[in-house]
Amino acid sequence: MNIRDPRFDEDSGREPPSADVLAGEYVLGVLDAGERRQAQLRIGADPAFARLVAAWELRLAAMLDTIEPVAVPAHVWPRIRTRLGWSPVEGGRPGVWQRVGFWRGMTAIAAAAALAAVFFGRVQPPPVPPAPPSVVMQPSEPAQPVTTLARDDGTPGWLAAIDAARGTLRIVPVPAPADAQGRVPELWLIPPGEAPRSLGLVSVDRTQLVVVPKTLLRALAKGATLAISLEPPGGAPQGVPTGPIIAKGGIEAI
Structure with missing residues (x-):
């Protein structure tokens, strides 16, 4: 450059x-x-x-x-003090800005001005603080029943929060390692005395919302069973469980 x-x-x-x-x-x-x-x-x-x-x-x-x-020349500091309105020599007669009487007088003038302003209405009284907003209590939604899908050893594998009104299941897994053989978990709804109905694949490490098909809403009822099986990637090919059931739980409330 x-x-x-x-x-x-x-x-x-x-x-x-x-x-x-x-x-x-x-x-x-x-x-x-x-x-x-x-x-x-x-x-x-x-x-x-x-x-x-x-x-x-x-x-x-x-x-x-x-x-x-x-060293700073001796005449510099007195000049600075003089320009500030102070006495050139420290301890001498104070300048106007250092005099106690001056500040007392200024305080009295300020107080008198404030009183006059109040008397003549120039200073408005402090505003009345607004009333606190009224609190409207919203009715809380009823707690959703939760079904625990337990593993064979009794430990929870998944939790299913059932919202029958919306026809959804919120599936919350208890984090676990993926299947060593590459199989994936699939959720099943099993009405009493009927064949399992697939609700799709679920995760082993994150929460997900499962929408129950309208044709299966009637089966989402007390007494039905939710189960998880291990299936090939993509899910059970014939729409019926082909792998082992690794977790299950009965719906006790809706």
């Missing part, structure tokens, strides 16, 4: 300073705003120039240790 030195005028015939000189001037802070901006752009675009700047910073940093501290 070619960044032209703004101090170089082609018509004047003056040569621009070398990169090393420009780097030194940048570190010393003697460039004007435009020149400094150009140098900063060059640092980001020219690695060689950036190294020159870093070298100058190291070179001049060593000189700081040789500079003796200079």
